[in-house]
Structure formats: structure tokens, C-alpha cells
Amino acid sequence: MTMNHSIDPAVAALLPLAKKEGIATVWDRYKAMQPQCGFGQLGVCCRICWKGPCRIDPFGDGPQRGICGADADTIVARNVIRMIASGAASHSEHGRHVALALLGVAEGKLPDYRIRDEEKLRAVAAKLGLETDGKEIPAIAREVALATLGDFQNQDHDTPCTWLASTLTEKRLERLAGLHALPHNIDAVVTQILARTHVGCDADPANLILGGVKGALADYDGMCLATELSDVLFGTPRPAVTAANLGVLKEDAVNIAVHGHNPLLSEVVCDLALLMDDEARRAGAAGGINIVGICCTGNEVMVRHGIPLATNYLSQEMALVTGAVDAMVVDVQCIMPSVSEIGACFHTEIITTMDDNRIPGATHVRFRETTAAENAREIVSLAIAAFRRRNPQRVVIPDFRQTAVVGFGTEAIVGALAALNADDPLKPLIDSIANGSIRGIALFAGCNNTRTTQDSSFVTMAKKLARNNVLLLATGCGAGSFAKHGLMTQEATEEHAGDSLKGVLTAVGTAAGLGGPLPLVLHMGSCVDNSRAVEVAVAVANRLGVDLDQLPLVASAPEAMSEKAVAIGTWSVALGIPTHLGTMPQVTGSPAVTELLTETAKDLLGGYFMVELDPDKAADRLLAVIDERRQGLGI
Ligand code: XCC
Numbered sequence: 218m219t220m221n222h223s224i225d226p227a228v229a230a231l232l233p234l235a236k237k238e239g240i241a242t243v244w245d246r247y248k249a250m251q252p253q254c255g256f257g258q259l260g261v262c263c264r265i266c267w268k269g270p271c272r273i274d275p276f277g278d279g280p281q282r283g284i285c286g287a288d289a290d291t292i293v294a295r296n297v298i299r300m301i302a303s304g305a306a307s308h309s310e311h312g313r314h315v316a317l318a319l320l321g322v323a324e325g326k327l328p329d330y331r332i333r334d335e336e337k338l339r340a341v342a343a344k345l346g347l348e349t350d351g352k353e354i355p356a357i358a359r360e361v362a363l364a365t366l367g368d369f370q371n372q373d374h375d376t377p378c379t380w381l382a383s384t385l386t387e388k389r390l391e392r393l394a395g396l397h398a399l400p401h402n403i404d405a406v407v408t409q410i411l412a413r414t415h416v417g418c419d420a421d422p423a424n425l426i427l428g429g430v431k432g433a434l435a436d437y438d439g440m441c442l443a444t445e446l447s448d449v450l451f452g453t454p455r456p457a458v459t460a461a462n463l464g465v466l467k468e469d470a471v472n473i474a475v476h477g478h479n480p481l482l483s484e485v486v487c488d489l490a491l492l493m494d495d496e497a498r499r500a501g502a503a504g505g506i507n508i509v510g511i512c513c514t515g516n517e518v519m520v521r522h523g524i525p526l527a528t529n530y531l532s533q534e535m536a537l538v539t540g541a542v543d544a545m546v547v548d549v550q551c552i553m554p555s556v557s558e559i560g561a562c563f564h565t566e567i568i569t570t571m572d573d574n575r576i577p578g579a580t581h582v583r584f585r586e587t588t589a590a591e592n593a594r595e596i597v598s599l600a601i602a603a604f605r606r607r608n609p610q611r612v613v614i615p616d617f618r619q620t621a622v623v624g625f626g627t628e629a630i631v632g633a634l635a636a637l638n639a640d641d642p643l644k645p646l647i648d649s650i651a652n653g654s655i656r657g658i659a660l661f662a663g664c665n666n667t668r669t670t671q672d673s674s675f676v677t678m679a680k681k682l683a684r685n686n687v688l689l690l691a692t693g694c695g696a697g698s699f700a701k702h703g704l705m706t707q708e709a710t711e712e713h714a715g716d717s718l719k720g721v722l723t724a725v726g727t728a729a730g731l732g733g734p735l736p737l738v739l740h741m742g743s744c745v746d747n748s749r750a751v752e753v754a755v756a757v758a759n760r761l762g763v764d765l766d767q768l769p770l771v772a773s774a775p776e777a778m779s780e781k782a783v784a785i786g787t788w789s790v791a792l793g794i795p796t797h798l799g800t801m802p803q804v805t806g807s808p809a810v811t812e813l814l815t816e817t818a819k820d821l822l823g824g825y826f827m828v829e830l831d832p833d834k835a836a837d838r839l840l841a842v843i844d845e846r847r848q849g850l851g852i
Contacts, residue, residue, distance in 0.1 A: 223532065223671035225701055227463040230615035231538045240559055242534050247667040259806030260293040266416040275806055290422040293807035295414040297783065298429030302410035304784025305432050307550055308745055309369075309403045309439025311479050315446045316365040318481055318586050322450065323358035329485055329589040332358055333452045337628075341445050344383050358449070365442050371402045378403065378438040380445075384748070386755055388764040389792060393434065396821060398427060398791065400435035407432060422809050423817075430822075433787035440745035440785075447517070447745075451484050454626040454742060456633075456731070457523035461700035463532075464618030465525035466541045470504030471497040471604040473597065474527055474536055475518060476511035477548035478743065482570055482584055482593075483514045486546060487522065489593040493601070500601045511536060512551045513743035516696055520624045520742045529672075529697030530778070531665035534559050540611035544600035548584070549574045551664075551779065564606040566599045619703040622731075625690075625739035627752045633735065636728035643760050645725065650757075650769065651852050654717035656686040657843030660750045660789075661695040661738070663774030663782045666800050672698040674775035674799045674832035679704055679713075681836035683737055686715035687843065690753075693744040695774070700740065709737035747785055751792065761850075766793025766823025769846040771839045775799030775832060786826065790814070793823035795842045797835050801828065 222228060222244045235242050256262040256272040263283050264270045271283030273292060282288050287295075321327040332338055335354055338361065342349045347360050368378040377399035382390060393399050400406040410432045413419040419428070448454075466472050473490060475483040487508055494505040509527040510518050518524040527536050530551055536542050537559045544566040545556060557578035560567040569575045570584035570592070580599065584592045625633075635642040649655040659682050665671050675698040679689055691699050699705050704713070710722050714737055722734040729735075741749045750772075751765075758765050772789045774782055777800050789796045804810045818825040827842075829835040 221670045224673045224676065225462070225528070225532055225671055227528070227615040227617045228532050228535050228671065230617070231535045231613065234613055235538045238562065240538060240562055241555070243531060243553065243555070243667060258801065258803055260296050260803040261289050261806035263287060263292040263295070265295065265414065273806060285416060287420060290807045290809040291420045291425070293804050293810045294422040294425035297804050297810065298410050298425055298432060299414055300780040300783040301429045301432045301436065301787055302407045304779070304781035305403065305436035305439060306407050307781050308436050308443060308784070309407070311549065311745065312439040312443035312446070313366070313369055314479060314481060315443050315450065316362050319358055319446050319450060320362035320366070321586060323355045323362055325355070327586050327589070330450060330586065332449055334449055337445070337453050338449045341449060345379055346383065361446070361449070365446065368438055368442065369402060369404050374401050376401055378435065380441045381434060381438045384441055384752065384755060385792070386758050386764050392764070392822070393791065396427060396430070398431045398434060400431050400438060403435040403439050406435040422807065423813060426810060426813050429787060430791045433784050434791055436784035437748065437751070437788040437792075441748035443745040444742070444748045447480050448626070451480050452521050453628050454520035454624040455629055456622060456624045458620060458622050459519060459523040459525050460618045461526040461621045461697070462617045462619055463527055463536060463539060463615050465509050465527055466536070466539055466614045467504045467507045468541065468612055468614060469502060470507035471500070471502045471600050472507050472509060472542050473600045474509050474511050474542050474545045475514045476533065476545055477552055478513045478550045478745070479548045480514070480517045481586060481589070482546070482548045483510070483518050485589040485593040486596055487518060487524065489590060489597050493594070493597045497601050497604070500605055502604055506597065512697070513693055513745070514548065516693065516740070516743040516746070520626065520740060520746070523623070526621070526697055526700055528701065529665055529694035531667065531671045537563060537565055539614050540608065541614050543603040543607060544568055544596065546570065546596055547574070550781070552576070563611065564603050564608065566603045568596055568599060570596070619701060619706070621700040621705040621740065622707065622736040623700065623705060623740035625741055626746070626749050630739065630753060633725050633729035636730070637725060643756060647757060647760060649721045653852070654686065654721050655688045656840070657769035657771065657846070658688045658690065659839060660747070660770070660772045661689065661691040661699070661775070662693050662744065662747055662772060662785060664694045664776055664778035665698070666776040666778040668800050669776050671776070672702060674835070675699060676702050676704065677832040678773060678775060678836045679738060681833065682839065683713045683718060684715050685840055686718040687840070688718065689738040690741055690750050691738050692741050692747050692750070694776070696738070696740045696742070699738040704738045705736040705740055707731070707733040707736060710734040713737055744781060744785065763850070764793060764823070767846065767849055769843045769850070771795045771797065771842055773797040773799070773835065773839065775835065790818050790824035790826055791822050795825055795827060797827045797829060797839060799830055799832060799835060801830065802826070
């Protein structure tokens with residue numbers, strides 16, 4: 218394996234240090250894992266019952282059926298939709314947590330939280346079809362929370378989830394209803410996937426995949442409500458200038474890395490850090506407390522409050538290798554269990570906070586919304602105490618940080634466009650697409666994966682697409698990649714955008730008071746914030762009177778890794794969006810499932826998966842798809 222681990226210069230700077238200290242990283246473990254199981258890679262290994270494990274011989278000489286009789290198509294389909302169920306469960310559990318918090322705030326039970334964006338609350342209520350006239354904020358919040366929780370409780374199969382039904386185009390809803398793919402209840406749909414994939418149940422690959430599509434749409438519903446209600450509680454993203462990469466750690470400050478996904482924890486830690494800054498200074502930290510983000514928690518606080526991003530998924534361990542992180546505070550999802558072992562090599566407190574997400578060796582502070590400030594105070598105190606134990610001789614902060622202009626949620630994008638046309642903000646965007654100044658739109662999402670060189674495909678594809686005048690949106694660890702590599706700057710627009718795209722970004726950015734163009738890639742937020750991109754697309758589609766599968770819009774997850782990414786990719790396809798994967802999905806052991814996802818989906822849904830591991834070729838394929846869509850629209 219001669220592949221480079223990462224194009225991130227901070228990673229390159231720290232890997233030799235990790236080696237010298239005898240610290241194993243994700244890349245060492247990846248190497249030790251080679252060769253990886255070929256059956257697993259093809260998706261043909263079944264571990265669903267204890268007669269197994271069974272695996273299908275991909276070459277046809279050995280068994281073609283598992284002990285129960287399931288063939289490769291059944292096994293692959295079951296495996297992939299179980300991944301979707303887990304992804305949907307993860308996003309939606311996060312969403313439920315936020316919805317319950319909103320209810321608690323509305324009922325005056327959570328003194329450490331408040332509604333920070335009343336305008337957004339009213340907008341959300343209107344979107345859900347709730348009457349708000351003459352009602353006080355707590356009453357509206359309560360109704361919104363209850364309507365949202367209905368998406369976890371509704372037992373009427375013919376009534377689709379509220380958020381889904383109020384955020385997609387009519388045509389899309391009809392199409393999905395025709396396929397019986399509209400979820401009525403997030404929890405029920407996740408449960409149904411687990412039930413139908415139990416030994417001896419659904420064996421029809423097409424039927425299973427359709428069940429997976431429904432699960433993926435439940436995932437969309439869960440992330441949509443998580444995003445929108447988080448805005449209500451914590452503020453809607455606004456453009457802000459901040460920075461990314463490990464150079465945002467400070468030698469003279471108590472460095473607290475917030476890592477995971479759910480803003481309910483990180484927001485209160487940020488609040489408490491402000492209040493406890495003096496305490497940190499008294500402990501000898503002249504720079505006070507420095508909060509930095511990792512993964513999607515990092516993206517959440519970055520787009521809302523301009524908190525710098527330390528790094529994205531694959532290099533989370535590197536943050537610890539700097540010896541400068543005093544506490545890594547984690548909640549849920551994408552936290553490598555290895556962090557506690559690496560933290561123990563230093564003075565770093567690894568603090569878990571959620572009772573159902575613990576890591577051996579970490580300190581557990583039981584986080585409750587009812588006692589949030591008290592819990593956050595304990596967390597920050599642990600960080601300050603750890604700072605006192607920090608060994609300055611072991612601190613190596615690589616001097617890499619890039620400016621990042623972030624915070625482009627739907628409201629911010631529409632707000633910027635309104636500077637050009639206050640009466641009809643979407644018009645400048647639509648005109649630019651119609652006249653070809655913007656050739657198309659690409660949403661970059663998804664993770665990092667050891668199977669590719671970290672960040673490399675993101676950067677290669679984005680530069681090529683931008684040169685070809687494609688407007689770029691990003692979320693999750695994809696957004697982290699762009700932020701770390703300086704592509705969320707005005708300079709990047711000057712350097713990499715094609716002439717007509719540059720013209721549009723400059724006109725909008727200048728009118729919006731940015732004193733120059735919008736950044737080359739617009740940071741929309743965390744993974745749950747992919748729903749923001751859908752919101753923009755739906756607004757454009759409605760305005761044009763077309764459906765989503767007619768727009769020159771594509772999505773790409775060049776380094777997809779997690780079950781959540783499988784769920785997101787699948788709803789992206791279900792919404793009609795051609796969706797590129799830059800890592801090989803574990804489905805190719807079934808020609809039937811592969812065909813369903815890459816070909817049949819096109820007829821049924823308008824969207825489909827495209828797999829291309831070479832980023833340069835992937836960009837070409839996306840451009841071709843964009844042009845095909847433009848032709849279809851006659852533009
Ligand atoms: Fe996790 Fe969201 Fe993937 Fe990053 S992008 S590795 S899921 S943190 Ni969501």
C-alpha cells in the first residue's frame with residue numbers, strides 16, 4: 218500500500234511524531250487490516266443468524282446460497298438497508314433529542330436553553346402549516362415540537378411524516394407515494410427494516426431496496442427536523458470569517474475540542490467557556506479558553522458562531538498528538554474509540570457525555586439538558602485541571618490554518634441573493650443557471666475514508682467543477698476538507714472559479730457587503746444540514762415549476778464511509794439527484810442490487826448512484842450529467 222494517507226499538511230507534520238511516540242493511528246490500523254475481507258467488501262457475507270456466517274462465492278465455484286437459502290442479491294440488499302436503518306436511527310435520534318429540548322424550553326423546564334431565533338421559529342411553524350397568529354413564542358414552540366414529535370409517533374400509514382411532506386416538491390411526493398416509499402413514522406420505518414431483514418423474512422432484493430429507500434427518506438425527515446429546530450434553539454447560520462486546521466489550537470490557552478454531532482452539548486460548553494475564561498487565566502492560560510471543533514459538532518458551532526474547526530473525521534487523533542488538547546468532549550457518532558488510548562499518552566481528558574455512547578478509559582460526565590450548565594461547568598473545569606498537567610515540551614501545534622468564510626444556510630444564501638433582487642431573491646440564481654453563468658450545482662457531503670487519500674478527492678473534484686462554473690455547496694467532513702484546504706475563501710474564488718461563476722459569486726458577494734466574491738465553496742453546516750441544500754433545490758424547482766430530478770444538481774460523497782452516509786446518499790437518489798460515490802459501496806457482490814441502485818433507480822426516482830474512484834473522471838461524469846439535465850430543461 219503506497220497510497221498517501223492525507224493531503225492535509227498538519228497530518229503530514231504529525232504522523233512522524235506519532236510514530237516516534239509509538240502511537241498507533243487510524244492509518245496504522247488500516248495497514249494492519251490488509252488484506253481486508255473480500256466477501257465483506259462485496260457485501261456477500263451474512264451474519265444475520267447463528268447458522269452463519271455464510272458467504273457467497275463471487276466466482277461461482279463455491280456456494281451460491283447461504284445455509285437458509287438466501288442468495289447474494291438477498292444478502293447484499295439486507296446488509297445495505299440495515300446500514301440505512303442505522304444511519305436513519307442516528308440522525309433521527311439526534312433530531313428527537315433536539316425536538317424534546319425544544320418542548321422542554323417551551324414548557325419552561327430547561328433554564329439553560331432558550332429560543333435564539335424567534336423569526337425562524339415562526340417560519341418553521343408556517344412551513345409545518347401551524348397557525349401562529351396571536352400566539353406567544355412558547356406556545357408556538359410547543360406546537361412545533363409536538364408536531365415534530367408526531368413524526369416519531371404517527372401510526373397512520375397513509376399520512377407521511379410532516380417534515381418530509383412540508384419540505385419537498387408536490388411532484389416528488391406524488392412519485393414517492395406511488396412507490397409506497399413515503400415514511401409515516403421514523404421509528405416505525407427503522408424498526409420495519411430490522412424486522413423485514415430478520416432471518417426468514419423479506420428475500421426480494423427489489424422490495425428490500427425499496428424498504429431501504431423509505432428508511433432513507435425517514436433519515437431525511439430526521440435530519441431536516443434536527444437542522445431546523447437547532448436553528449430555532451441556537452441561531453440560524455450567518456456568514457462569518459473563521460479558520461480551520463490544527464493551527465487553530467493555541468499554546469497559551471486551555472484547548473477544548475468539541476467532537477461528535479449534537480449541538481445540545483457543544484452549545485452549552487461554548488457558553489460556559491465564556492463564563493469561565495478568567496478561571497482558565499488564573500490557571501496560567503494567558504489565552505483563556507479556546508474552543509475548537511471536530512467533525513460535525515465542529516461544523517455546527519462553526520456555521521452558527523464562527524468557532525474554528527480543528528479537523529475532520531480521519532485526523533481526529535492528530536488533534537491529540539499535538540499534545541495541546543486539554544479536553545476532547547464528545548457526544549455521539551464518528552468518535553474513534555482510539556481517542557481514549559491516545560489521550561492517555563498525554564494529559565488530555567477524553568470526556569464522554571451520553572449514557573449510550575461511552576468509551577472505555579474516558580471520563581464520563583453524564584449530560585442532561587435539565588442540568589446542562591452544571592454539566593458543562595464540570596467539563597470545562599476538567600479541561601482547566603488538565604491544562605495544569607500539560608507538558609509544554611510535548612506540545613507541537615503544526616502551523617497550518619486556513620481562513621474559512623462559513624455559515625451559508627438557506628437563509629444566508631437567500632439573504633445574499635436578496636442584495637441583488639430584494640423582491641425576488643431566487644431570480645438572480647435562476648437567471649444565472651438559465652444563462653449558463655452557473656452551469657450547475659454540486660453538493661459535496663460525506664466523510665473521510667482510509668481507502669482514499671484524506672481530503673484529496675474533495676479538493677481535486679471541487680477545483681475542476683469550479684473551473685467549469687459549477688456552484689459548490691458542502692456539508693460535514695467534506696466541508697471540513699474544503700475549510701482546511703483554503704477553498705472557503707474569496708481568494709479561492711479568484712483563483713479557481715471559472716469566469717462566469719466568478720462573475721456571479723462576485724456580484725452576489727459584493728452586493729451582500731462581503732467586499733468581494735462569495736467563497737468558492739459554500740459551507741452549509743454539518744451532515745444533518747444536508748437538508749439545507751434540499752431546501753434551496755426545492756425552492757428553485759418550485760420556482761421553475763419542475764421537479765428535483767430535472768435540475769442540473771448533483772451530489773458527491775468522494776470519501777463516503779459511515780452508515781449515515783449510506784442513508785444520505787440513498788435519500789439523495791430518492792429525491793432525484795444523481796449521486797456520486799468515490800469509495801466502493803459494499804454492494805457489488807449482487808449484480809441485481811448494483812443495477813437497481815445505478816440504473817433502475819433512474820427510471821423509478823430520477824436519481825441514481827454513480828461510482829467513480831478517480832476524482833478527475835468523477836468530475837467529468839458529473840459535468841456530463843449536469844449538461845444532460847440542462848439539455849432536458851432546454852437551457
Ligand atoms: Fe462522521 Fe458527521 Fe461522516 Fe464526518 S461526514 S465522518 S458521518 S462527522 Ni457527516
